[in-house]
Amino acid sequence: MQSEALALETRSPEQTMELAAASAEGWRLNDVLGLVGTLGAGKTCFVRGLARGLAVEDLHRVTSPTFVLLRAYEGRLTLYHFDAYRLGSGDEMAALGCDETFESGGMSVVEWADHVRECLPPERFSLHIRVAGATRRRFRLEAAGAGPQSRLEKFRELLAPWVCRTGRD
Amino acid sequence: MRVLGIESSCDETAAAVVEDGARVRSSVVSSQQRLHERFGGVVPEIASRAHVENILPVIRMALGEADVALDELDGVAVTHTPGLIGALLIGVTAAKALSWALEVPLLSVNHLHAHIYAAWLDDGTAPPRLPALSLVVSGGHTSLYLTRGPLDHERLGGTLDDAAGEAFDKVANILRLGYPGGPAIERAAAEGNPNAVAFPRSWLGPESLDFSFSGLKTAVLYHCLGRNVSKEDIAGASYEAGFVADVAAAFQEAVVDVLVGKTFAAALRHGVGSVIVGGGVAANSRLRQRLRARAREEGIQLHLAPARLCTDNAAMVAGMGCRLLAAGRTATLDVEAVP
Numbered sequence: 309m310q311s312e313a314l315a316l317e318t319r320s321p322e323q324t325m326e327l328a329a330a331s332a333e334g335w336r337l338n339d340v341l342g343l344v345g346t347l348g349a350g351k352t353c354f355v356r357g358l359a360r361g362l363a364v365e366d367l368h369r370v371t372s373p374t375f376v377l378l379r380a381y382e383g384r385l386t387l388y389h390f391d392a393y394r395l396g397s398g399d400e401m402a403a404l405g406c407d408e409t410f411e412s413g414g415m416s417v418v419e420w421a422d423h424v425r426e427c428l429p430p431e432r433f434s435l436h437i438r439v440a441g442a443t444r445r446r447f448r449l450e451a452a453g454a455g456p457q458s459r460l461e462k463f464r465e466l467l468a469p470w471v472c473r474t475g476r477d
Numbered sequence: 478m479r480v481l482g483i484e485s486s487c488d489e490t491a492a493a494v495v496e497d498g499a500r501v502r503s504s505v506v507s508s509q510q511r512l513h514e515r516f517g518g519v520v521p522e523i524a525s526r527a528h529v530e531n532i533l534p535v536i537r538m539a540l541g542e543a544d545v546a547l548d549e550l551d552g553v554a555v556t557h558t559p560g561l562i563g564a565l566l567i568g569v570t571a572a573k574a575l576s577w578a579l580e581v582p583l584l585s586v587n588h589l590h591a592h593i594y595a596a597w598l599d600d601g602t603a604p605p606r607l608p609a610l611s612l613v614v615s616g617g618h619t620s621l622y623l624t625r626g627p628l629d630h631e632r633l634g635g636t637l638d639d640a641a642g643e644a645f646d647k648v649a650n651i652l653r654l655g656y657p658g659g660p661a662i663e664r665a666a667a668e669g670n671p672n673a674v675a676f677p678r679s680w681l682g683p684e685s686l687d688f689s690f691s692g693l694k695t696a697v698l699y700h701c702l703g704r705n706v707s708k709e710d711i712a713g714a715s716y717e718a719g720f721v722a723d724v725a726a727a728f729q730e731a732v733v734d735v736l737v738g739k740t741f742a743a744a745l746r747h748g749v750g751s752v753i754v755g756g757g758v759a760a761n762s763r764l765r766q767r768l769r770a771r772a773r774e775e776g777i778q779l780h781l782a783p784a785r786l787c788t789d790n791a792a793m794v795a796g797m798g799c800r801l802l803a804a805g806r807t808a809t810l811d812v813e814a815v816p
Contacts, residue, residue: 346706347647348695352638368632372639372691374647375487375617376561376816403525404563439705 312457314464315472316447317440324350324445325357327470332361334463335415337385339456340429342421345437350445351419354435355389358417362387373419378404386414393419398426431455446472479545480552480802481575482795483536485568486560486588487617490531493791494543494550498627498799499599502543504785504792507531525563532571539791547579552807554584554798556591558815559617565814573810584798585808588789589613589620590630592755594797595787596780597627605780606750612740614764615756615789616642616657619688619736621743624753627800633743634686641732642758644690648697648728651711652721662725663761668718669726674700676731678738686743688735697728729763737767744777751778759787 318324335341335358343351352372359370362383373379373391381387388409395401401424410416410429421428431453438446447470451457464471479502484491493504540547555572557565569585576583593611597604611622611630619642620635639647642659649658654665676696679689698706701724702714716724736758744752754768765781772779786792801807 346708347651347698347711348691352691356637368635368637368687371636372643374643375640376559378562378816380816 312451312460314449314460314467316449316467316470317472318445318447318470320443321350321353323470324353325360327447327467328354328357329361330466330469331463332358332384334459334466335362335385337413337415338411339415340410340418340432341415342418342425342428342432342434343437344420344422344434346439349437349439351437354437355387355417355419359383359387378409380414386412388414388416390416390418391420392423395420395423398424400424401427478551478799478802479549480554480584480795480798481536481539481550482586482791482793482798483532483553483555483568483572484588484591484789484791484794485528485532485564486556487564487789489789490528490535490568491789491791491794492532492536492539493795494539494545495598495792495795495799498796498803499597501598501792501796502545503539503541504790505535505539505542506785506788506790507535525567528564528567532567536571536575547575550579550581552576552582552584552798552802553579554586554794554801556588556794557585557808557812558587560588560814560816562814562816565816569812569814573812577810582802582807583810583812584801584806585812586794586797586801589618590628591793591797592787593622593624593630593753594627594800595755595782595790595793596753597800598782598786598792598796600783600786602780605753606778608747608749609751609753609780610740610744610747610749611753611755612736612759613756614641614736614754614758616640616646616758618756619690621686621740623743623747623749627797628804628806634688634739636688636690637681638689638691639694641688641690641736642756644694644732645758647694648725651698651701651714652716652724653714654721654725659758659761662729663763665722665725666729666763667722667726669722669724671726671730673723674727676700676727678731678735680735680738686739688739690732693728693731697724700724729761733761733764733767736764737771740768741771741775741777745775749777751780753780755782755787755793757788760784
């Protein structure tokens with residue numbers, strides 16, 4: 309499946325949170341967003357910003373779910389925050405009941421999505437984060453499937469301040 | 478008053494009987510650590526299955542060791558939040574069934590508050606002077622509370638990203654030291670120089686009582702392997718023992734600096750009479766040593782539970798259950814496990 313992509317860049321963790329918050333308006337019920345990036349790339353940082361954009365009240369609860377594997381936050385829509393860092397396979401992710409959660413009327417974000425790719429729905433978004441400097445990060449927002457692809461332009465508008473003009477990364 | 482406590486929020490299945498909120502009659506912990514070692518973490522499916530297998534034998538053992546019969550219990554307390562949902566459910570379901578069958582009250586306990594409550598369990602020391610400043614520091618949590626009573630905790634701050642114990646685990650993984658990371662780092666650090674590398678301390682401004690350990694973890698990764706390495710690069714890395722010892726010691730010192738610094742900054746700001754520290758990371762001997770030294774310096778009473786009561790256990794749950802029962806704060810059978 310051909311996937312369309314949007315290249316973005318931020319220069320600090322604060323900017324990453326601003327970018328994530330600005331994306332909030334674009335997300336819809338039952339969206340699944342996979343985050344891919346190494347240790348320290350800024351995955352949890354992105355989710356904190358997204359939670360702020362979704363008007364999650366208990367922002368202090370938005371922390372790395374590595375140990376608990378899944379947290380849920382109530383905001384403009386329910387944000388399910390998965391972390392597959394410690395999961396070796398999709399079976400373990402399935403045991404968490406991710407299929408039900410993905411379709412339960414919130415939006416789901418999955419850190420370390422590359423560990424459990426086979427568990428993610430075919431129609432989904434992926435955000436690849438690359439470390440480009442001590443605090444500089446490059447992002448590729450990919451849309452898989454016709455539905456998500458048709459919405460990439462909306463994200464291009466919402467995230468205009470961070471869109472890279474220098475082509476693909 | 479005798480209360481049975483049940484704890485299954487993460488990888489330990491535990492049951493305990495506590496009398497009058499202080500006297501620990503029994504405390505049984507069945508750890509799944511060996512199961513998880515092979516997988517480098519807590520795997521939910523394994524955790525849930527093992528809890529199911531362990532829970533009844535563990536409860537039976539706790540009652541046996543306490544020499545208390547089921548019909549001599551005045552209540553059943555259980556951790557209902559926070560934790561791994563599938564794991565929590567098993568303890569909560571067992572507690573509900575017992576409460577219903579025995580016709581005794583059900584008490585639902587917050588796992589983090591229970592870690593603080595361990596300071597009230599009878600270990601030969603006086604109960605904490607109130608108000609107290611409490612630090613709960615473990616694999617899943619790093620939080621500060623102003624404790625006004627054994628059931629009264631106001632959250633002052635906590636981690637914005639990784640918990641301290643999670644940073645220990647991730648750094649142990651970077652250094653190829655195995656799971657669980659806390660004891661592995663501590664062992665390696667014993668041979669190292671804490672000043673060998675100047676890792677960053679994240680203070681988040683002079684007023685902040687929040688923590689951030691994600692940047693420290695990243696700094697260790699950059700120091701060991703450079704930027705933008707993949708998980709495969711980390712898995713394939715190898716280092717000399719002296720390098721590992723120095724990085725472990727310098728990392729541990731950075732974590733301990735911030736934990737001790739923030740805890741006592743908060744204690745002084747709130748003019749408390751004592752400091753309470755609980756949670757699995759409180760078993761770290763370097764942290765214990767530095768907390769004791771600082772408490773002496775400041776003239777503040779320190780409540781540092783023995784290691785067996787720092788790590789997850791059910792005595793703290795049963796003890797807190799006694800207090801909840803005495804206060805009439807019982808739960809109903811529709812109480813839910815909340816991750």
